[in-house]
Amino acid sequence: SSDLTQDPAVSVALGQTVRITCQGDSLRSYFASWYQQKPGQAPIFIIYGEDNRPSGIPDRFSASTSGNIASLTITGAQAEDEADYYCNSRGRGGNHVVFGGGTRLTVL
């Protein structure tokens, strides 16, 4: 299956660490990338590959992969990190893209 599964919602206390996971068979073959999306805005590219951040993305965002689970970790969550987070990977022989259902992060 090329489906990616994410927890629908996660919460974290301000300044604490939170991990958002993404599970799927395709992650055994392809690295995930991660996106942050706030209401009414386009997604923002925040993590790709093994653990790479595009320019301008704070280093409190990091990623890892183990088997068929990719994880996004926010170390010291800030109020502005409250958003929806999506993972994606490749599917169907590598020429399709599949997204996870998204995780809504609440910062308490």
Added chain:
Amino acid sequence: EVQLVESGGSLIQPGESLRLSCAVSGFSVSDYHMSWVRQAPGKGLEWVSVMYSGRVTYYADSVQGRFIISRDNVRGTLYLQMNNLRDDDTAVYYCARTHCSGGSCYLNYFDYWGQGTLVTVSS
């Protein structure tokens, strides 16, 4: 500066056709793989289609046979021709550029996105 600007979204009836455009600047549309990604109201992201830099195309099963992706290198524009539209095609449609580094481009790494254009299919 890299920019992607979508246009063409509107209210349209089921069964009709619509063409979306994505005008790019700051890079050449022919040098990158370019995708369309959509998001139904209140729902998650769904990949729709890709055109590789070499013009090979792929589609999600949900749009295969109804949508056609194309590009105009001179105009620097990506298109999505949507035919036989259905209610469940209602969504914000984003164009997105594939990230390239070290001479390789990675299909599922979308480094730049447009602001999206809303397509509403309803009678």
